[in-house]
Amino acid sequence: xxxxxxxxxxxxxxxxxxxxxxxxxxxxxxxxxxxxxxxxxxxxxxxxxxxxxxxxxxxxxxxxxxxxxxxxxxxxxxxxxxxxxxxxxxxxxxxxxxxxxxxxxxxxxxxxxxxxx
Amino acid sequence: xxxxxxxxxxxxxxxxxxxxxxxxxxxxxxxxxxxxxxxxxxxxxxxxxxxxxxxxxxxxxxxxxxxxxxxxxxxxxxxxxxxxxxxxxxxxxxxxxxxxxxxxxxxxxxxxx
Numbered sequence: 017x018x019x020x021x022x023x024x025x026x027x028x029x030x031x032x033x034x035x036x037x038x039x040x041x042x043x044x045x046x047x048x049x050x051x052x053x054x055x056x057x058x059x060x061x062x063x064x065x066x067x068x069x070x071x072x073x074x075x076x077x078x079x080x081x082x083x084x085x086x087x088x089x090x091x092x093x094x095x096x097x098x099x100x101x102x103x104x105x106x107x108x109x110x111x112x113x114x115x116x117x118x119x120x121x122x123x124x125x126x127x128x129x130x131x132x133x
Numbered sequence: 134x135x136x137x138x139x140x141x142x143x144x145x146x147x148x149x150x151x152x153x154x155x156x157x158x159x160x161x162x163x164x165x166x167x168x169x170x171x172x173x174x175x176x177x178x179x180x181x182x183x184x185x186x187x188x189x190x191x192x193x194x195x196x197x198x199x200x201x202x203x204x205x206x207x208x209x210x211x212x213x214x215x216x217x218x219x220x221x222x223x224x225x226x227x228x229x230x231x232x233x234x235x236x237x238x239x240x241x242x243x244x245x246x
Binding site: 123 | 166
C-alpha cells in the first residue's frame with residue numbers, strides 16, 4: 017500500500033501568489049515525521065521543512081509552512097509569495113518510528129511546480 | 134557542511150555486468166539509504182542501513198544487494214545489470230532518530246546498454 021500520496025503531478029502558480037502542494041500519508045505508528053524536499057532541475061535534493069507527529073504547532077520555515085492535519089493524515093506544503101526559483105519538483109516523505117531499524121524514509125511521487133512570471 | 138558523495142555522476146554499463154555504486158558520508162550518520170528515481174514514480178527505496186552490517190529491504194530490492202562494512206560507506210551492487218535498471222540512483226544519509234532529515238548525494242545516472 018502506498019504510504020505517501022501526492023495527487024498533483026503538476027501545478028502552475030503565478031509569481032507572488034501562494035500555492036499549496038498536497039500530501040497525504042498512511043501509518044499506524046503514533047510516532048512519525050513528515051518531510052518536504054525540493055528538487056530543482058539541477059537534481060540536488062534540498063530539505064525544506066519537517067513536522068513531527070507530536071508537534072503541537074504547524075511547522076514554518078521562511079516562506080514555507082506545513083498545514084498539518086493529523087486526523088486527516090495530511091501534511092500539505094504551503095509556499096507563500098512564489099518566486100521563479102521555486103519552480104522544481106517537490107517531494108513529501110515520511111519516517112516512521114523513532115529510529116533504529118524503523119528509520120527508513122519513504123517518498124511520494126512528487127509534484128512538479130511551475131511558477132509563471 | 135554534511136557531505137554525501139557518490140562515486141560517479143554518470144555511468145554506462147553493459148547488460149550482465151556487475152555494477153558497484155559507492156556512497157560515502159562524512160558526518161558519522163548511522164542511517165544510509167539507496168533510492169532509485171524514475172520519472173512519474175518519485176524516489177523508491179531500494180535498501181536502508183541503520184548501522185554497520187545492518188540492512189533492511191526497501192520497496193524494490195529485487196536485483197540489488199548492498200554492503201556496509203564501514204559506517205561511512207554504503208555500496209549498492211547490481212549483480213547482473215539489466216536494461217530495466219537504467220535510472221538515477223540517489224544515496225542519502227541521516228542521523229538515527231525520527232526527527233532528522235536526510236542529506237543526499239548528487240546522484241548517479243546509470244545507463245545499462
